[in-house]
Amino acid sequence: MSTATGGAARGTGEWSAAESVVLSRAVHHAPSVHNIRPWSLTLHDRAAELRERPTVLVQHDPDGRDRRISCGTAVANLVLAIRGLGRTAEVVLSSSAGLVVATATSTGRAEPTEAERRRGAAVLERESYRKPFADAEVPEQVRDALLEAVVDGGATGRWITGADESLGVAQLLCYAARVFHDNPDYQRELHSWTTAAGGSLRWDALGERGLAAVGLTTSRTRLPDEAVLASRIAQEAVLVVGTRADQPLDQVRAGTAVQQAWLEATSRGLVASVSTQPLHLVEVRNGLAHGLGFAAAPQILVRFGYPAERR
Structure with a gap:
């Protein structure tokens, strides 16, 4: 035994x-x-x-x-x-x-x-990259491969495309950022998990711009203008990953799918970071599904790109 x-x-x-x-x-x-x-x-x-x-x-x-x-x-x-x-x-x-x-x-x-x-x-090479990406688009064939990896993991995905979709997503993310930014209980707990308080999170590892910044909102986060955030989302390859239902096992499948895509991206020289905190709010999940016409329960947002500096 x-x-x-x-x-x-x-x-x-x-x-x-x-x-x-x-x-x-x-x-x-x-x-x-x-x-x-x-x-x-x-x-x-x-x-x-x-x-x-x-x-x-x-x-x-x-x-x-x-x-x-x-x-x-x-x-x-x-x-x-x-x-x-x-x-x-x-x-x-x-x-x-x-x-x-x-x-x-x-x-x-x-x-x-x-x-x-x-x-x-790629398992040992994968890392969270919350900095701005290099000014290089992710090719369509690579996007297709990442979507295929999501499906391999048992979920489904949809790329955010165009100015209107980017603005709609930005509005939802800014709303979520304000909710968490203004929640003192949330902020106290988050602080307890930082290295300064003996925890496992490093303040300097958190994003400061764009989607990475509003993905995990701290008391130090400068809440972005919706139009500015929308512009940055439009410049990145941002994938919404969802599942057919929204039960505990579906959430496990979503994690498996995102990791498969993340490792596929790493193997192709890309970097990525994930965002789940805004999707803890049911109104944000529902807003994403409705605004994008996404016939799945949104679970995770993932941004992919090429590193801005030589790794």
Whole structure:
């Protein structure tokens, strides 16, 4: 019988010691809300079980949306790691005591696809990039590949295009930024998670301009003019990722889909950052779906581009 701890635990099954290290390392490098890794990993037989762990983000993540999206990114990394070992990976999502459980089972050997190889190799390179992008458009064929990766992950996506859509999205994001900026309880909790207060967030890692700035609104955020924000959204490749429904397992699928697209982008020399905080407000989610004619429940906004400086 294997045991699990916060983060990753190695079981006593058929996974070798070397394989266990590969799987644990891949999961460890998945992006998560406030870098808190709200999951545990247990390895046993030829299965890997990733279980959602409760967190104490009362103001920031009251319904656990970000926590489950984070678990989804870890599932994506886990599956790619198993596939990178030359094994099959069948994932079953379930819930136990109100918490999500993802079980990836390997029943045999199978070589990974070229896309899986690319994305798996990008796991350790992926990073959040909240700075302005270089002045270079993301080619249409690359956008198509990123959308395909989202679909591979079990979700759907839609690019924000044109001045009208950019302005509509900017208005919703500015509204959300004002709500969180003026919420003292939210701001106190956010401050407690910064490095200055012994937490895991760095103030200087947060965005200061455009979509990156209003994605996680702090007391220091300078709320942008709607027209200025709309102009910056129009200049970037911004993807809305959604799911057919909006239940806990759908939020996990959204996280898996975004991570697949993020790794695909990394493998092609792009950088990205995600925004979920505005979508905690139901009126923002509904406004996005209605304004964009998006026949899905919006879960995440992702901005893609090329880095402005040499990496």
